[in-house]
Amino acid sequence: MSGRVVIVGAGQAGLQVASSLRQDGFAGSITLIGDEPGLPYQRPPLSKAYMKDGDAARLALKPDSFFARADITYRPMTRVSAIDRLAAEVVLDGGERLGFDHLVLATGARTIxxxxxxxxxxxxxxxxxxxxxxxxxxxxxxxxxxxxxxxxxxxxxxxxxxxxxxxxxxxxxxxxxxxxxxxxxxxxxxxxxxxxxxxxxxxxxxxxxxxxxxxxxxxxxxxxxxxxxxxxxxATGVRPNSELAEAAGLAVANGIVVDADLRTEDPRIFAIGDCANFPSGQERIRLESVQAATDHARHVARAIMGAPAAPYAALPWFWSDQGALKLQIAGLSTGADEIIAQSDEDGAVHSVFAFRDDRLIAVETVNRPGVHIAARKLLGAGVAVTPAALIAAGHDLKALLPPA
Ligand SMILES: Cc1cc2nc3c(=O)[nH]c(=O)nc-3n(C[C@H](O)[C@H](O)[C@H](O)COP(=O)(O)OP(=O)(O)OC[C@H]3O[C@@H](n4cnc5c(N)ncnc54)[C@H](O)[C@@H]3O)c2cc1C
Structure with missing residues (x-):
């Protein structure tokens, strides 16, 4: 597969789509454009390890040498100011134009x-x-x-x-x-x-x-x-960076509206990561997580490569480190109508199982990485778990996993 891919936004999602395209054997040109200086970096440590140790070198997602090796043109400190859909070009601040066959919008979000x-x-x-x-x-x-x-x-x-x-x-x-x-x-x-x-x-x-x-x-x-x-x-939340898409006439509603293939209504243009509003079951959601950014990017790389379209359906998961507590979440608990919580001897909750319509939809854990991984496997495999089944299994998710 060849052609010209232009990616706007060199964060977690933008870098991943560039890297996945090369891993999948894409032979065309890839240009990754980001308005921040330096190498693409991870944001999660900014409020965790980096806030403690100030070690910025550990944040880079890939070393400098990666871009030449993977033949990816990386343009930091470069802002895309418009999308000219008629000409199939992006316009950079300063007026330079770059043509595309596929355009990926990975513009992230900004603080409200x-x-x-x-x-x-x-x-x-x-x-x-x-x-x-x-x-x-x-x-x-x-x-x-x-x-x-x-x-x-x-x-x-x-x-x-x-x-x-x-x-x-x-x-x-x-x-x-x-x-x-x-x-x-x-x-x-x-x-x-x-x-x-x-x-x-x-x-x-x-x-x-x-x-x-x-x-x-x-x-x-x-x-x-x-x-x-x-x-x-x-720290009152973020707002998706969707102005570029909106100015180009693409649908925007709490993010850039995409279909189950993460395409906008213009089949050449995708949106991924924090800026994308995508279908999830009967609803539409926008997620702010490394998981969504990464899984979206892999999905779009496959779509650009012409792989048969299966709707995007990766399981959302998330983590947060606060003091001595590591919170991990598998699935989304929105709309839960029943909760089963488990506590330590001192009464502190360590696991919460959230159900909707009698089916497990999310598992939240504190300092229980094994339970989190089992929950991801179980929910990712689409296994239907009722509250009664969970109790019968002694709250052991591993016992409910289908045989490997
Ligand atoms: C402090 C902090 C802690 C976090 N902790 C966690 C965590 O523990 N777990 C977790 O899963 N997630 C966490 N997140 C969220 C996670 O980092 C984001 O979901 C993820 O970075 C989204 O990736 P993205 O590529 O969509 O957006 P971003 O990483 O925001 O990248 C978008 C990039 O596009 C650039 N850009 C925007 N418009 C243009 C333009 N017109 N031209 C050129 N460039 C442009 C932006 O400047 C930015 O560099 C955290 C985020 C923050 C800020």
Whole structure:
């Protein structure tokens, strides 16, 4: 298979599609365009290992030598400003045009900036890219009191690291539980207890009204008063980078709308990773995970290679490291109508099995990698597990796996 593939966005998904194409034997040209400097890198460690050790060298997804070896033209610090679908070209900032036979949009997402006064004060941070992480890490070394706005994965991962580094940390979450978009209530409660035990001041139902300060940040205003801060992390979620697609007349609705093959309505143009809104069963979803970025990319590489189309159906999975706890999630618990939770002797929940219509749809675990892997195998194989079957198996997912 030959032709010209242009990939916009050199993150987890963009790099993977380039690399998978070569692995699958694609003989045409591949151009990977990204607007950030340096080599494509992993984001998950930015709020975990990198925030602790500051070792940026370990973040690169591939060494420099990979690009020449795989004959991939990598253009960092280059922004695509438009897609000319009529000419089948992308337009770069500065006007240069590159023709394509297949175009992959892997433009990721950016941090939501909530409408709060004081967002631009020195000392107020966001965390999406390496440049943000560098600034935040340097600021953490000088700070005494951090306020995190948003009790999602990234905010809580940072809160753990900052607390372990000796800062006073307050987490403000507007909803009534932590990580409420992504995990069950039982698991939220487990993490709330752990953060509180570590000394983090977690405030639920706490909406930030404004960020206060004159020359630099001094605090965050709530209904109930002011929380003092010399560092604020705004971690209230991300928004997909879909403007390029929208300006090119492609459908956009919470991300770039694609079909079960991850194609937009223009058959030459795919969208993958954080920016893609794709079908999942009867619903449409957008995921922000390494798993989705990687599996989407592999699927699209096969589609470009002309492999027979099977709808994209990879099982979502995710992880988050917060203090001593590693949370792993297989499947999506959205819409769960029954939960079975298992706890340690001290009452701390370590596994949650979520069911919908009498069928297991997701498994959340804490520091139980074996259970997580078994859950991925079971859910990935499409095995139907009822609550009764799980109990009969003594909650042992391995016992429910089909024979190899
Ligand atoms: C701090 C942090 C921690 C995370 N932790 C986890 C975790 O523990 N587990 C997990 O599964 N996921 C985690 N994630 C999410 C995961 O990193 C993302 O889901 C993944 O990076 C998505 O890959 P992507 O290629 O779709 O987007 P990105 O990695 O965001 O890459 C998109 C790239 O495209 C570039 N771009 C956008 N528009 C243009 C343009 N017009 N021209 C050129 N370039 C452009 C962007 O600048 C960016 O470099 C984390 C994310 C962050 C920020």
């Amino acid at each position: 900036r909530p409408p709060l006064d004081g967002l631009d004060l020195p000392g107020v941070h966001e965390l999406r890219g390496l440049a943000d992480a560098r600034r935040l890490r340097d600021a953490m070394a000088q700070a005494r009191r951090a306020v995190v706005i948003g009790g999602g994965f990234i905010g809580l991962e940072f809160a753990s690291v900052a607390r372990a580094a000796g800062l006073e940390v307050t987490v403000l979450e507007a909803a009534d539980r932590l990580m409420g978009r992504s995990i069950t209530g039982a698991m939220s409660a487990r993490f709330l207890a752990a953060h509180v035990a570590d000394g983090v001041d977690v405030r639920l139902g706490a909406r930030a009204l404004a960020i206060l300060g004159t020359d630099r940040v001094e605090g965050v205003a709530l209904d109930s008063g002011v929380v003092p801060a010399d560092l604020v992390l705004v």
